Amino acid sequence: MRRLLKISKKGVAVLFAITCLYSCTSPEERIKKNEVAVSTKAHTVVIQQMKFAPAELIVNEGDTVTWINRDIVDHNVTEEANKEWSSSNLRQGKTWSMVVKKAATYFCTIHPVMKGKLIVKQ
Amino acid sequence: MKKIKDFMGIVVAFSIITIVTITPVYAQQKSKLTDPEIASAAVVANQNDIDFAKIARQKSKNEEVLKFAETMAKDHKAVIDQAVALVTKLKVTPKDNTLSRKLTADAANTKKMLLSKSAKSFDKAYIDNEVGYHKAVIATVETVLIPQSTNEELKGLLQNVVPALKAHLEHAEMVQKMFASK
Known part of the structure; x- marks a missing residue:
């Protein structure tokens, strides 16, 4: 006892x-330590004047990024190194969203001089 | 040998004179243009590049050149569509003028030159022309068309087009460098 x-x-x-x-x-x-759930955020990248704004975006893994085309001409958003992901061509006013899984540099295949970057917080 | 050297000298001198006189010629527009004349010049300048792209699609086999030509055809068509929508809204009829006539005449010569090129020399000739043409059009839009337009919506449309023209120029220079390194 x-x-x-x-x-x-x-x-x-x-x-x-x-x-x-x-x-x-x-x-x-x-x-x-993954002991609590992280609330994800939504971000917007505006495509205007042949630029992605902001050109560099800092996000958390799992955040959603939406691109909106405000230009007269069509654009797309394509992962640069291996074309792992890509939007279809976006006409003026159209949007495309993606959940970020990892950091990436991306570009517009129609206008390859247009580039952007997704930085994932560690 | 001396004759060849003399001939090459004349060719180089002629090329320099041509580049110096043709490139800024549209920007040297003396008389002030009206809004209908500006609208006409803008449409002609865009249509010219669509016509150059059509020739590229017929003659080129190079993937980069074909992609560039497709972009030119689509983007300049989009600009023309916007311009047409605006003049329709403003109830303005584009009016032919010295600048639009000069643009048309020069484009006719360029098309002739491009069509005469062999398959081997076409790609470089097309891209070189795109670099020169975009430089000339950017200068004209920035120094003639924008300052002389009185309607704010027309001015706004022209201002919106400049970044696209500059991106096209940068893209053309990128393709041009690929040919230079070959």
Whole structure:
């Protein structure tokens, strides 16, 4: 009986220590440890005057980016290195959205001088 | 040998004179243009490049040249469509003038030159012309058409077209460099 009491006292102490450690961890650290769900954000890149604005966008993995074409001419959004993803050609006023899985540089295949970059926060 | 050197000298001198006189000629427009005349010049300038692209589609086998020509045909058509929509809205009829006539006459010579090229020399001739033509048109739009247009919507449309023309020039220079490195 005394032994059982000793074990349960130890158990309570360990449980207390874990609870304390968990509550003392900052939310940022818990996000890093994947202990809590990260709310994703939505971003917009405007295609205007033959440029992607902003040309460089910093996002979290899982965020959604929407491109909107405000130019007279058609554009598209295509991953540059291996063409891993691409929108169809977007006419004036049309949009295209994508969930960001990893960092990428992208361009418009119709106007290859137009380039943009997605930077994923570590 | 001396004769060849003399001949080459004349060719180089003629080329320099041609480049110097043709490139800025549209920008040297003396008389002030009216809005209907500006609309006409803008449409002609865009149509010329669509015509050059049509020749490229017929004569070229080069993937980069064909892609560039397709972009020129689509983009300049989009600009013409916007210009037509605007003049229709403003109830303005584009009016032929010295600048639009000069653009048409020069384009006729360019088309003749492009059509006369062999398959081997066509691609470089087409891209070289695109570089020169876009430089000349950008100068004309920025120094003649925009400052002289009085209607704010027409001025706005012309201002919106300049970045596209500059991107076309940069694209043409990119393709031109590929030929230079071959």
